[in-house]
Amino acid sequence: MRRAAAVAVTGTLVVALAGCSAAGGAGTAASSSTLTIAQEADMAPSGFDPLAYSAGQRQMMSAAYNSLLSLQPDGTVGAGLASEWEFNEDGTVLTLTLADGVTFSDGSKLSAALVLANLERRSDPALVAYSGFAPGGDAEMLSVEAPDASTVVITFAAPQFAVVQSLANVAGMIVGQTAIDDATLLKKAPIGSGPYVLDTAKTVKASTYTFVRNDASTEAADYPFDTVVFRPINDPQARANALISGQVDAGVMKSSTVELLESKKMGVSQIGGTTVSLIQFDKTGTSVPEMADERVRQAIQLSIDRDRLVELLHVGDTPQRNALPSASAGWSEEVDAAWQRDVPKAKALLAEAGYPNGFSFEMLSSPDSQADLELIQKDLAEAGIVMNVRPAASTQEAFDAVKTTAMGYIPLDWSNTVGLMYGVLFGFANTQGGDDEQLRAATGALAGAQTDDGRDEALQALNARLVESGWLYPLYEPLLNIGYNPTKLNPVTFAGTDSIPLLSSFTPVETAK
Template identity: 30%
Template sequence: MKSRTPFAAAGLASVVALTLAACASGGGTTPSDSSSAPAGGGSDRGGTLTLGILQEPQSWDPAQAHVGHRLQPFQLAYDSLILREPDGTLAPMLATDWSYTDDAKTVLELNLRTDVTFSDGAPFNADAVVANIEHFKTDNGPQAGMATAIDSVTAVDADTVDITLSEPDPAMEYYLSQALGLMGSPDSLGTDAMDRLPVGTGPYTMVADKSVVGSQYVFVARDGYWNPDLQKWDEIDLKLLPDVTARVNALVTGEVDATLLDGTTFQQAEGAGKTLLEYATDWQGLLLFDRDGTLNPALKDVRVRQAINYAFDRKNLLAQLGGGKGEVTSQVFGPDSSAYVPELDTYYTYDPAKAKQLLADAGYANGLTIEMPLFTPGGETILTFVAQQLADVGITVKQTQVPIADYQGELGKGNFAAAWFSLFQGPTWVAYQQLLSDTTLYNPFKSTSPEIQAAAQALRTNGDDAEAAQALNRYVTENAWFAPWFRPSQLYYYDASKVAVVAQVQMAVPSIYNYSPVS
């Protein structure tokens, strides 16, 4: 099998107010009970559903699957072990049930369906699950951190698997509804062929001769799929439209039936009579990576990081970058998290004078320079606002252009002390793992503290420990590990005359199962 280059599949869409790397979740109906499946499946399928997508997979190998809007394409070809309903509830999919078999919660046992095959005809069974999880651990995909706690995976018998953890991971079941849970045919995992053509147990298969890299991907309902009630369409086409203007034009003209827009384009969709799903999943702002001063000694001083926070006019940024759609915030944990503390949304107000005083107290009265990446194309507007507002308090931003496809990878390599990004506000432990663990892409200098370690240990043993979660949130907010600006509204528009769409909690776009034909 091939050895992947770290973060090679990561990329960034050329948009401002959209989710770019939100931790995502699958969702839909409970496939183990066809009586509860939504209308529109089986013989009542719709014709062709066409979706405008922001980015295409760099590889269709399930180990290279991502999250947020980048998980949705994989759901066409790959079922997950556990399904995440639109409201976040976990439900059976390829696993019929699951439970921890020890008090320490380090052995998770899954019972599997016995009537499932891959699109190449191979049987789905416990050995296939073992092969997929082991491949996921070694293939170094963008979400490889989901498997960090997995010590081993064992086929107990043909339809039973034990996942043994080196330490408790409260998010493991959640991860099995995400990239970690996607199941591909063992014979294809890690091959060049699977980079181009997915081979899974999912409801649809790709039509190779109609799919064009950089343009569109065509999927058709798979014959013999184990739950035809999830096949609500004869065909689903994905059109790659990284430019938001192109997406809104395609929606208005009927070229696509649904897509994600932003604060600069939603008026056109509304004017054309399209229907809106509006909800928040993410925060936008700066990641202040270099808290130990490895690249930029100034950022080791908490007063400098706090000054950066006071320098931003969050309401103006929301108006200019998010079209006024969303809520300003100073915290990276969202309202649906046990870590959320309402008053932390306004912990940092716009106060340039206070920012200047903090910089002077830290010894930078004459200013300082911070190098930040500018992703191109698309990031120019964002960095213009960042540079302007920081310049007002004496901080010069040195902008270094980074191709959009390389942006996340450059962050993960620790090449920059600070950078703009948009990240999801999910469940507390999942957000901790994404932002603060020493294995995450977004903590390249492996920053930590005794306070963070203490909170993490409490959360590891009890994922619902609100006291520890809120202590963690207060610590990273007060010590300015980040500089959040706002929680943008996700503006997902669709043609309600053709398709009904249900929002997916903590996911920038709906799961593929959440689209149903109107008639």
Template identity: 30%
Template sequence: MKRNSRLRRRRGAIALCAALATATLLAGCGGASSSSSTAATGSGGDTVDGNATLDIGMPVPQSLDPRQAPEPTQLTIGTWPVYDRLLQVGPNAQYEPMLATKWEFSPDGTTLTLTLRQGVTFSDGTPFDAEAVKANLEFSQKADKTAVQAYLADVAGVTVVSADTVELQLKKASTTVLSALASTLGGAMISPKALNSPNLATHPVGTGAYVIESFKPGQSVVYKRRTDEGGIWDPKTGKPASVTITAYSSLEAMDNAVKSGQADIVTWEGHKQPYQAQLDSGRLQTQPLSQALNMVGLNIKPSVKPYDDVKVRQAINHAINRQAIVDALQPVTTPRVQPWPEQLPGFDAARESVYAYDPDKAKQLLAEAGHPDGFDGGEMLVAQTGALPAVAQAVQADLAAVGIKIQLRSLDVYAMVTGWAKAPNPIQLMYMTLPSIDPYSWLQRLFVNPIYRPTGADPELVKLTEGVDDPSLTDEQRAAKVGEAVAHATDNALYAPLLQGIGGYVADGKVRGLDDFASVNGGVADFRNTYLVK
């Protein structure tokens, strides 16, 4: 139960992150002192509660050290209050300034020049400048065999030009470096004094509006607002006095938390019925995220029999009633057939008709593959988060109807990121997503990366992805190249996608900032602009 002092505060608002599109060079805005964080009036004219605690119900990682994160999503969820990034992705699916106010590629695309924000300090008093950027990037590059090292694989060197200018020499001309700089894996700036700290996993030190108060791995993390003079450079951030992020054991637990006032924001699967009375009274509100890039689907290992037969994989795609799953379990999402989100270049609406729900067609394909009576499909791993266990049961029933019998085994969603490559299971139900707007990075994530394609990538598909990151390509050329790769993956049924979108959030009625997204695509929740009103 919250402390009595918290019961007198209330609610907060959501700021999420929308992400997507091609690299765009934008100029930045100026800084602000920490005094702006306790401004009396919010953007809508409401009185900001500067003494409030914003309580968020979301998964909490086991470590806050970027070197120990297998991918950026979980790290961002737990560290957005303390770590600012060099770039961010805005609601118009474009890169936007954060700690870097502008950036520019050289004519040959092999050098990226960053102009840095001035007057920013880390919470330990260390100035943020070009030397700090160089120290961070080189530190990440030396983190052997880590995801953060892989994110910066294209960077050959870093040169300090001046206190507010740094150059990144690239191994090849590529747009993917922008994706890394907008991510917590590559773009999050840590105080140089803390880079080699043995406590970095539990005590992050950044330029953000908050400092850490306590951390229980996998359970909760608590941040309190910075009080040092000029410590909050962004006037839109730092309005709540503290932020608590808590992992709940189930959807029911989250529902009860937001209904009772224990939590201010929790994830939402899209159904209003459980909250209808509170929604009607204004006690609660919802925010759908139907345009998020996040996708969910079945990842299939084509090296495992009988999944090595394309007709079997195509049969699986025809057997699943995606619309029924969406209607029943994720009503604010969109059914998806091609393994590619709509907002990225290369998406083709016509491709969505390739695998219509057709159990008879599925049975025909299975018979042609030598399985007229179906087969034992083994065990499917299921991410134990949100509505995915219920989605898995629906998929299990659809496959059983055409003769494919599978068993379900739930795993922690974070464990599945690395566990899939080691597991013998032929299928997993998991997020198919990347917190990035770079199409080349998405192609690598879905079709090449051995973490997600542990039995090896399709050689033809690898060839089709080559050159997509060339900065000299026009938007039309890039979209055409991406489209060829996505078409190949769709025709060969390398995945059985289910839906796009992530439901959204349920928040207290006093939450503000729902229309001021800071980061959401790929499932990344960055609530930096969130504040509470009295």
């Protein structure tokens, strides 16, 4: 669903690195070394329960947790904690056969009963990764059964062939038995079966997260570094400087820093397929009453000058009026034409909705989004909409913005469209309970599609409605830049079209073949 390119230049990681069982770099010898990855934000603001997050936290959580299935280096779904899986004919029943010999960091063992206990948490509203699986959810699990110690049978309310992609992400991560007995333990440290465990003595919340090799893991030898350190660095220029100075070895870099990184002989791997958007949190008018009216959200959509945004701040990127990236089968010329900037029409929609004098709302910013939001602020002002931009006081405040503010700023990777819809659009970013029958229908059709024509039709409907409804305000489509130090790391590769490199994709130069 998108182009991919590997080019030499810099490093940190975007919102997530991953490494699940069966996805490691087999044959690489373990070495006594440390990999330090810079991240754009704190990956554990609410603790270490992986189900409390969306795919954006996969990078760090995958160090400590394995998923039921795994994303393979070629982008396909492979074995994970489940060594085999099979759907019934209509895609409503999924049977998983669990792997043998898996031990969690608390000493508990993988079993069908443990997986069942994990999935029984799906009704907990705090576990946003499970939101689609909960009663009434779009990927509702009607039942989960354990007919024997190594078999789990999941029955869905509707066909869910695409759910395997979600089970290879955070939604498929399994926590150990002590975390099931007392979930508060996950506030302090992860309890998983992944290749690493958290070194709490060398971890400082929101500053440095240090993971050391998990000797009990059957896959630990597939990961070449004894220690992996994740460092949240919010400011994009500071991330680039940290890479150049050797403070970090890799990370996600802004396009504006790539030229500097190239001049300093850093390496960069690039991939497309991500869209940067404003995302509507409040669709019900809970925090901003005016936002409950779809015409108001459409007025915002029509007020934004994407072309000017790219021209002034994102040279080389592509202005985007479609929710889905340009290489997706869902991208539409009709949508692009329909949502060109039109301030008079925006004003007319506001008047029609009962707000001829406009309205105001507050938006939290980060170092990554500040300049973009200030420019968009001027666009909205021309239509009479006052967007007050305020820097978030802390990572926790930024994370909580989904509950307290009308919208946020987010890069979205569409390689797992169904998982993104269930986990983010209907999940993490929808705590105020917005609903849209057309979006749910399109997502359900995509989840159950078995033909290319069926998938394409569902993607087209989903893309058009995301923009029309104002659930997303697409801004631009960038190349994602994963920077790395080429004297320490081999070029970082992507798993198919997924923009989040597997943790096993970070390998020291001495292991090159």
